[in-house]
Amino acid sequence: MxxxxxxxxxxxxxxxxxxxxxxxxxxxxxxxxxxxxxxxxxxxxxxxxxxxxxxxxxxxxxRPGLKRGMFSQEEEDVVINLQAKLGNKWSQIAMHLPGRTDNEVKNYWNSYLKKRVMGSSNAGKSPSPPERLASMSATTGGGSTATSTHGDHDANHSGGSHGQHAISPAEPFVDPQHEAKNFVFADWMPTAAVAAAGPESYTMSAHWPASTASSGNVTPSHGAFVGDQMSGSSYGNALQHHQHPQDHHHHQSAAAVAHGGAGAGMVAGGGYFDLLNMGDIYGGFTSTNDDLLF
DNA sequence: AACCGCAACAACCGCAAAGGG
DNA sequence: TCCCTTTGCGGTTGTTGCGGT
Missing domain, CATH: 1.10.10.60 (Homeodomain-like)
Structure with missing residues (x-):
């Protein structure tokens, strides 16, 4: 230390x-x-x-492997259950949610789940996310804020995190292009990794978990945006423009996958990052570039 | 059009644990 | 063993956008 x-x-x-x-x-x-x-x-x-x-x-x-966007129903359940079991041990709860940070879990709990849980104790009349989502989706993603400076994530979040109602088996909205935006990693990796490893040496398949590389969810399109964003005059503006009214749909497919019985992980095997491996990725950031084997 | 309240979430703050010298 | 520094964690605050009035 x-x-x-x-x-x-x-x-x-x-x-x-x-x-x-x-x-x-x-x-x-x-x-x-x-x-x-x-x-x-x-x-x-x-x-x-x-x-x-x-x-x-x-x-x-x-950090690589971060999963942004709305919490799936499954993730919500995990948070609620673990919070009840462990209390506000956000880091421990986050461990059960690959790609989520303790801060994110904490914020999500404080801003939404807490109320929902409290509300559910009141005749199960939970303050459903759609209340806000409805208004959000009508805009550019709504609650994205200052922090929306970081944009896409928040865009996903603000609308998305409350879009649990959208988790509908009858509405398996899947938009790979959008889903890719759920990952910060996807935002910067294409450019940053190239910068670090050299354009020639960098390939998706070489650095990403196979499931990820082959999933097609890590699209350069978003990375390209980041490039624009970086060169743009306004971080926030650029990102706001990037917000997508349909962002709240992103995770419903993840949720659908989870509910569909992914089992080993809410997103693992569902065509997303194999986030269960992300711990290894984090661990990969040890000391040298040689360790950066995504 | 202006103001107000609410929601969301990144970032800050303070504390405690961990670990090296 | 103690001291000091770093790290990790949880609580809280600040900022911003949006909807409602």
Whole structure:
């Protein structure tokens, strides 16, 4: 833990939302050097952030394998059950939800599930997500906020996280192009990995779990957007424009898959990332590029 | 058109645990 | 064993967009 070699002079750290440039720096740095001493990351990566902030940003946003978008019915059930069982042990709950971060689970619980659970105790009249979804879907994805600066995820989220009603077997909406947007990894990997490994050496099949590489869900189209986004004048605007009114549908297919008996994991084997393997991927970020075998 | 309240969620803060010197 | 630093976690806050009035 202690990393005295990482000692650095105190400085005024930047706070607030991360800019695309900062994200890029952090990504590049970690892709290049792997995970190590977070306190050393800011200076080495040329960021005016503290290590804690970098770590958080990486874990909650930039880390490979993150699954963004609405929670499937199955995921909701897991959260509700585990919350009842474990209490607010978000990190532990998140462990059962591949691709979800504790922060995301926590936010989802606080903003929606808690009310729903409370509500359900009241004659089972749960405040159904559609209430908001209905209005959201009529817009560009609704509640995406400042944080929508990061856009697509939030776009998916805001509308999506409340779209449980959309989980309808009779409505197996599947749009690979959209589904791909559920993954931050897909956002940046195509470009970042190329940057790290070199265009020649980078191929999807070589770096992704087979199930992922073959799933076709990791589409470059989104990565291309990121490129635009990065070069755009406004992170937030770009992303907002990217929000899709139908984003809330993304996960219903995931849910459908889950309900369809994926069994081993809510998304594993369903044509999505094999998120159950993502732990290995995280672990892959050790110290060298050689370890970056996705 | 302006204002207000609500919702969503990223990010911050503080604390405790872990681990090296 | 103690001290110090880093890391991880959970609670909370801040910011922004949207709908309603």
């Amino acid at each position: 202690g990393c005295r070699s990482c000692d650095k002079p105190k400085m005024n750290y930047r706070k607030g939302l991360w800019s695309p440039e900062e994200d890029q720096r952090l990504r590049d740095y970690i892709l290049k050097h792997g995970l190590g001493c977070w306190s050393a990351v800011p200076s080495k990566a040329g960021l005016q952030r503290n290590g804690k902030s970098c770590r958080l940003r990486w874990i909650n946003y930039l």
